[in-house]
Amino acid sequence: MNKEITIYDIAKDLGVSPTTVSRALNDHPAVNVKTKQKIFDAAKQMGYRSNVFASNLRSKKTNNIGIIVPRLNSSFQSSVLAGMEKVANDAGFNLIISQSLESSEKEKANARTMFNSRVDGLLVSLASNTENVEHFNAFLDKGTPVLFFDRVASNSGCTGVVIDNTQAAYNATKHLIEQGCKNIIHVLGNTKINVYADRLKGYKYALMDHEIPFNSKNVIYSDLNEEAGEDIANKIINKKTLPDGLFVSNDACAASCIQTLKQAGIRIPEDIAVVGFNNDIISRLIEPNLTTTHYPGYEMGEVAMKNLINHLGDNSKGVLQNTNTITLRSELIVRSSSLRQKTT
Amino acid sequence: MNKEITIYDIAKDLGVSPTTVSRALNDHPAVNVKTKQKIFDAAKQMGYRSNVFASNLRSKKTNNIGIIVPRLNSSFQSSVLAGMEKVANDAGFNLIISQSLESSEKEKANARTMFNSRVDGLLVSLASNTENVEHFNAFLDKGTPVLFFDRVASNSGCTGVVIDNTQAAYNATKHLIEQGCKNIIHVLGNTKINVYADRLKGYKYALMDHEIPFNSKNVIYSDLNEEAGEDIANKIINKKTLPDGLFVSNDACAASCIQTLKQAGIRIPEDIAVVGFNNDIISRLIEPNLTTTHYPGYEMGEVAMKNLINHLGDNSKGVLQNTNTITLRSELIVRSSSLRQKTT
DNA sequence: TTTTAATATGAAATCGATTTCATAAATCAA
DNA sequence: TTGATTTATGAAATCGATTTCATATTAAAA
Incomplete structure (x- = not known):
């Protein structure tokens, strides 16, 4: 030694x-x-x-960026992280990553740790039961930029990187309607999260614009994980009138749903047309291939990280700070799980 | 401020x-x-x-643990990370995570960064083209423990956390043979990586033990990603004699392979029995459900991190250091993609 | 040739906690 | 009662880089 x-x-x-x-x-x-x-x-x-510590101690910069995600083992989140890592690494920053496991408490604890580690900036995708974002105020008070991605805080004054969930859900629902669906079920997560609240809005707007009455019984709240798919399918099967459309806010869940529906003898898309969300690999491999919305995870990571790093230099004290929301393009990808008529 | x-x-x-x-x-x-x-x-x-920097500067401890993985956006790796994060967070350690993107060069650069950041310990899963692990010597010289997981260095003297890939592949192949397969194709990645080298061994041993001659033409090297599945399927279809068994070292790849095979009119498992690897979510959702080996990613992350943290305290200078390899239990999960006779 | 500006270097203070060594006070044993 | 021990505290050095301020040297301008 x-x-x-x-x-x-x-x-x-x-x-x-x-x-x-x-x-x-x-x-x-x-x-x-x-x-x-x-x-x-x-x-x-x-x-x-x-010696970074001597250097950090004196210069009061850490070159560390904190990231808090709900779960590390999520296909979407890991794409985002990959994008972030790429940008950060190229710019000479280290990443300190932690997961909230969807718990607001753990998110707070993680934030405190990040705060004590004196990260130069923080990137957060909120836990599903986080009601307010006061636990990030300490950062803002110190002038440390906090940037939300995907699951953002609506009222925080921090920049958020998102897709237009309302529009995406609108398009997905509209597509189902155009395929002849009149009784569409929407499966989504906790509407405390902007992501799901916005999608619900999009779903409603699409129905409205096509003069289909909204029925709250057609909205199913769920964890959106694999096991949940089976439960949801069973709920649907047990309904008095079978729906003719199904819009699930997550591909893995939609896939497991389809599997159970098929086992019950329901034909996809003839009996029920199904649309997922995320464009996970699974959407391309299940049968029938799943119509879904492409959610640009890797790109979201890149954009969020680039933006945060831009906020860091002292050259940024100006206009850049005013950016409030960055919206990325998402796109409906039509596949056979929802295609009834072969005309577009 | x-x-x-x-x-x-x-x-x-x-x-x-x-x-x-x-x-x-x-x-x-x-x-x-x-x-x-x-x-x-x-x-x-x-x-x-x-102020952690003042503290670290004086005490020469960082409470940071470095992790280098080949890719962040991999279902298996993100499970591992989730397990690691859980353990590290509970023990008060921060994670600095970076990805090598399967490039030995980038792995070296990441290692250097980690070294300069003075991580207390390092967890590594090697890039596929890493030939030697000399770039980790700097850590060992300084007494910083380095621990490999999943993709380990055989000759490094560092502890590795793995599954018994040889045995797992042996079991998978044996299972196919028991289902009546005589002409089994094995698809795997670069055999510079222990994971694939060992599985190839297991495949060979199983053939040998059942008096099936090994044919090097039945081994297909691949990236094992989604697109590769299609190529592999086409290679198989174009063979003079169609194989009757297929053992792919990755579920997503196996799934995409199955899809293409099915489109070509090949019946699974009647014409070709298929076995994957990893027990990814996709194995439960494709049709037919994929026989696979359960690979305990989350647990591997937990074990690796616990072990590393144990190495950190100065109480460990003794016997613990001698642990060379920790092997976790893996398990063949038989599903319909390989089941021809309903007897077990 | 003098003055001014640009270039290159160094001494010493500083960042904020930890740690070594010393010591005062309180407790105990003889 | 006296010496030995324990308990509680502080002064000052230290970790290793950065930064402020000062200064010597050189080049450019007047």
Whole structure:
């Protein structure tokens, strides 16, 4: 366990001051190129590595960005993270990642940890039972930017990166209506989350615009996980009148739903046309292939991270700060699970 | 942007020394309980938060654990991460996560960053083209534990957490043979990775034990992603003799393979019995349901992280260090994609 | 040639906690 | 009662980089 090399060691070796070494290593313009080269070479040769803690302590920057997601093991979230990691890594930032497991309490604890770790910025997708976002105020008070993605806080004054969930749900529902559906069930998660609240709105608007009365019994709230799909299918099967359309807010759940419906002898899409959400890999592999909305996870991660990093430099104190919502393009992908008439 | 409270502020306020404050906040036994309480109260009331950088700088501990995975957006990897996060968070560690994107170069760069960030420990699942693990030597030289999981380095002297891939592949192949298959194709990834090398071994052993000659033309190397499934299916369809068994080292790939095979009029399992690997959600949702090996990702994450954290305390310098490989239980899950005779 | 500006370097303070060493006070044993 | 021990506290050094302020040198302008 050989001792760490510090700038003092380099300075002594080369007969210059630690100040100059520090400046050289940070590529400060006021250091002579020849001196700089000499210092770089010595640093490399001596196996120097910067002590981030000393550096952070003095400069009050950490180069760490915190991320809080509801679950790490979600296909969508992991795409987002992949996008974020790419951008952050290229820009020289580290990621500190934690999951709230959909618990507002754990989200608060995670936020506190991030706060104590003094992350330079924070990216959050909210837990499903988070009612308010006061636990992020400490960051804002300190001037640390907080940016929400996917599941955003409507009233926070922070930038949010989202898709237009209302429009996407509108399009999905409209598509079902155009395929002849008149009795469409919508399966969604907790409407405390903007994502589901907005989709419900889109669903309602589409019905309205096509003069189909909204029936609250056609809305099923669910965890949207795999097991839930089976329950939902059973609920549907037990209804007095079978619906002719099904719009599920999640592909995996829709897929498991389809499976159970098929086992009960219901034909997809002839009896029930089904639309999912997310464009997960599974939507392309189940039978029939699932109509869904492409949700650009990787891109969302990239955009959110880029935007946050832009907020960090002190060059940003101006207009950029005013960005409130960044909306990404999403797209309905029509596949056979909902296609009844072959005309478009 | 109000100023940060430090232990000096608390000390001055209470008329004690910073030393005592530091000790109290770290729950040092040599501080009077009453003084301790007084300090705790003041800290809380004044909104004190410890400066981790000052602390790390002096104590040379970071409470950060680095993780390098090949890809963040992989169903298996994200389960592992979820397990790791749970354990680490409960134990008060932060995670710094990065992805190598299957590039040995990027893995090296990530390792260097982790090294400079002075993580207390490192968890790695290797990139597919990583030939040697010398880039982790810097950690070992400094006494920082490095632990591999899933994709491990055979010759590194570091602990690895794995499943018995040879046995799992043996069981899968044996199962196919028992279902009457005599001409079994094995699809796998780069055999530089222990995971695939071991499975190939298991496949061969099973053939050998059942007196089926091994034919290298029956081994297909692939990226194992979704698109690859289609290519593989086409390769199989174009073979002179159609195989009667197919063992794919990844569920998503197997699923997409099955889809293409079915479209070509091949019946599963009657014409070709198929077995996947991982027990991803998709294996339960495609048709026919996919026989697969349950791969305990979440558990692997938990075990790896627990083990690493155990290595960290100085109480561990002893026997624990000698653990070389931790093998988790995996299990063949038989479903209809391979079941020809209904007897077990 | 003098003055001014630009270039290059260094001394010392600083960031905020931890840790070593010393010591005062209280408790115990002889 | 005295010396030994325990308990509780503080002064000051330390971790390793950054940053402020000062200064020496060189180049450019007057």
